[in-house]
Amino acid sequence: MAEQTQYEELVRQFSAFGAVKRDLGRILPSECPAGSAAVLTLLGRHGDMRMSKLAELLSVDMSVTSRHVAHVAARGWIERHPDPADKRSRILRLTPDGLEQLDELSRRTTRLLEERLADWTDEEVGQLIKLMARLRASFGDCRSTPVRIPAPVVEETTRTPANTK
Amino acid sequence: MAEQTQYEELVRQFSAFGAVKRDLGRILPSECPAGSAAVLTLLGRHGDMRMSKLAELLSVDMSVTSRHVAHVAARGWIERHPDPADKRSRILRLTPDGLEQLDELSRRTTRLLEERLADWTDEEVGQLIKLMARLRASFGDCRSTPVRIPAPVVEETTRTPANTK
DNA sequence: TATTGTTATACTCTATAACTATA
DNA sequence: TATAGTTATAGAGTATAACAATA
Numbered sequence: 001m002a003e004q005t006q007y008e009e010l011v012r013q014f015s016a017f018g019a020v021k022r023d024l025g026r027i028l029p030s031e032c033p034a035g036s037a038a039v040l041t042l043l044g045r046h047g048d049m050r051m052s053k054l055a056e057l058l059s060v061d062m063s064v065t066s067r068h069v070a071h072v073a074a075r076g077w078i079e080r081h082p083d084p085a086d087k088r089s090r091i092l093r094l095t096p097d098g099l100e101q102l103d104e105l106s107r108r109t110t111r112l113l114e115e116r117l118a119d120w121t122d123e124e125v126g127q128l129i130k131l132m133a134r135l136r137a138s139f140g141d142c143r144s145t146p147v148r149i150p151a152p153v154v155e156e157t158t159r160t161p162a163n164t165k
Numbered sequence: 166m167a168e169q170t171q172y173e174e175l176v177r178q179f180s181a182f183g184a185v186k187r188d189l190g191r192i193l194p195s196e197c198p199a200g201s202a203a204v205l206t207l208l209g210r211h212g213d214m215r216m217s218k219l220a221e222l223l224s225v226d227m228s229v230t231s232r233h234v235a236h237v238a239a240r241g242w243i244e245r246h247p248d249p250a251d252k253r254s255r256i257l258r259l260t261p262d263g264l265e266q267l268d269e270l271s272r273r274t275t276r277l278l279e280e281r282l283a284d285w286t287d288e289e290v291g292q293l294i295k296l297m298a299r300l301r302a303s304f305g306d307c308r309s310t311p312v313r314i315p316a317p318v319v320e321e322t323t324r325t326p327a328n329t330k
Numbered sequence: 331t332a333t334t335g336t337t338a339t340a341c342t343c344t345a346t347a348a349c350t351a352t353a
Numbered sequence: 354t355a356t357a358g359t360t361a362t363a364g365a366g367t368a369t370a371a372c373a374a375t376a
Contacts (some may be wrong), residue, residue, distance in 0.1 A: 004271070004275050004333070006290050006291065006294065007274065007275045007278040007279070007282075007286065007290075008206075008271060008274070008275070009190070010204060010278065010290060010293065010294055011206075011274050011278070012210075013293075013294055013298060013301070014185065014189065014205050014295040014297075015199070015202075015206070016224060016297075016301050017182065017186075017297060017301065018224070018225075018366085018367095019224035019225075019301065019304060019305060020179065020300060020301060020304045021179060021182075021368075022368095024176070024179065024305050025342090033341090033342060034180070034342080034343080035342085035343065035344095038180050041173075041176075041177060043178070045177075048303075050358095051355080051357070051358060052356090052357065052358085057299075057349075059181060059184035060343085060344070060345090061181070061344070061345055061346085062182075062357080062359090063344085063346080063347095063358085063359075063360080064343070064344055064345075065358090066358060066359055066360080067343090067344095067359090067360090068170050068343090070359085083357095086352080086353075086356095086357080087351080087352055087353085087357095088351065088352045088353070088356070088357040088358070089352095089356095089357060089358080090357085090358075101256060106169070106173060106304065106369095109172065109173070109176050110169050110172045112174070113172040113175065113176070114172070116303050116304050117172075117303055119303075120303070121298075122168070122171065123173060124296070124299075125171050125172075126171065127296060127304070128175065128178075128296045128297075128300065129171065129174050129175055129178055131289070131292060131293045131296060132175075132178040132179075132181075132182060132293075133178060134285075134289075135182075135185060135293065136178070136181050136182065136184065136185060138282055138284075138285070139184060139185045139188050139281050140184060140280050141368065163206075183343085183344095187344080187345095190365090193352040198364090198365060198366085199364075199365080199366080200366065215334085215335095216334070216335060216336095217333090217334065217335085225366085225367070226367070226368055226369085227334080227335065227336090227366090228335085228336075228367085228368070228369080228370095229366070229367055229368075230335090231335060231336055232336090232337090232366090232367095233366090234345080235336085243345080251333095251334080251376075252332070252334095252374080252376085253335070253374065253376070254333095254335080254373055254375095255334085255335075255373045256335060288358095299366080
């Protein structure tokens with residue numbers, strides 16, 4: 001259990017992390033934004049799967065998944081096959097073009113990280129991976145546990161209340 | 166220097182991190198989205214500053230900063246004072262209401278992190294903070310060094326080229 | 331001329347809700 | 354009735370470009 005000061009610092013780091021994500025986003029092919037890249041990456045790593053499984057791996061709503069999938073399918077990077085066992089479902093599969101796109105993504109991101117993390121040791125990168133994976137688990141495993149937000153504390157002053165409309 | 170496989174795993178963790186950010190975002194007051202929270206946090210931590218300084222700390226374009234600042238100013242959480250030394254510039258300052266909003270933010274995020282990271286040690290949280298700070302430095306310090314993106318490798322096949330329109 | 335800041339526009343990502351088709 | 358997936362809509366975040374005011 002950590003202290004409040006540490007938590008505030010952690011939140012600041014989370015916020016600032018956006019700049020890293022954007023830097024990474026800038027090197028993506030213009031036809032393949034981050035959402036598409038995530039779809040290709042997960043299909044390459046886990047193999048064929050249905051929409052609902054992909055949505056779970058992406059940790060986003062299925063409606064969002066559907067949009068990303070439509071984008072990559074329109075470019076011929078994946079195919080959507082009917083599932084013989086359940087006609088409501090569709091099985092997603094990388095095409096050869098999709099595999100090639102995935103390779104291109106890998107080349108670009110590796111190149112960027114080689115440059116940005118040139119002075120990081122193998123072990124440091126591994127540490128960061130491990131901690132971020134644990135972070136994701138700590139959040140993801142309690143996704144069904146929304147934290148109670150208590151009503152704001154009403155302070156005993158004569159000040160005009162903050163606008164909380 | 167790390168291996169390509171490690172870099173690919175790191176990118177996957179970066180991508181999945183969005184779920185953590187969204188979980189954190191869900192507990193924010195409806196009037197105070199993440200962008201506003203970041204403005205208040207940085208003003209609380211670094212004290213009064215001008216727009217350009219804030220934009221640098223946020224690592225976003227000043228146009229974006231301007232929008233966030235307008236949002237929090239409209240709610241009375243900050244004031245924009247003219248800079249006597251440079252009439253083009255505006256000095257941003259937290260108001261008492263802004264300070265109170267900042268306290269509320271701190272309470273909420275601390276509560277969430279206490280719950281999510283209940284089984285993390287103080288040291289593990291410190292490790293993550295340290296590595297994310299270093300990551301930010303590694304990226305931020307080379308912001309003027311856009312990575313060269315070589316033309317995609319044309320492979321020797323008879324396959325129809327990928328659509329790179 | 332260069333810099334500070336604002337505004338208009340456009341794009342990506344996301345969630346909610348309504349809907350279709352199938353189980 | 355419940356579930357898999359799609360689509361319409363709305364909201365947040367961001368960048369680029371054009372602009373106004375001042376240095």
